[in-house]
Amino acid sequence: MHRHGMAIGLERHDEHVFLTLRLWGKLTHSDYQLLTPMLEQAIGGLTKPRINALVDARDFQGWELRAAWDDFKLGMKHGSAFHRIAVVGHNPMQGFVTRLGGWFIEGQARYFENEGDALAWLLEG
Structure with a gap:
């Protein structure tokens, strides 16, 4: 059994x-x-939700195919609500995936190797 989750x-x-x-x-x-x-419950009822997200992906190993599709659908449905997404990781591929995912939101997505830098960027926006 492999450990996974969020x-x-x-x-x-x-x-x-x-x-x-x-x-x-x-x-x-x-x-x-x-x-x-x-x-959806957190943003339900908001006229113009504005989401800042801090994603700790240091132990993240990717998605199963159906989960990758779920992630894409979530981004397409709520992409306009995301203002900034800061992803904290440990390898260049995560930086590439962050830039790619940034194409599907109206806001900005950036990759960081330091959580403090990521949080500072989120709070300045």
């Missing part, structure tokens, strides 16, 4: 949402079945 934190202040995700292992469709309703 820890999710959500804070909401008026139209602003701060999302923290810690990812580990290879994500599955069932992981997204947990995340999606939580995110």
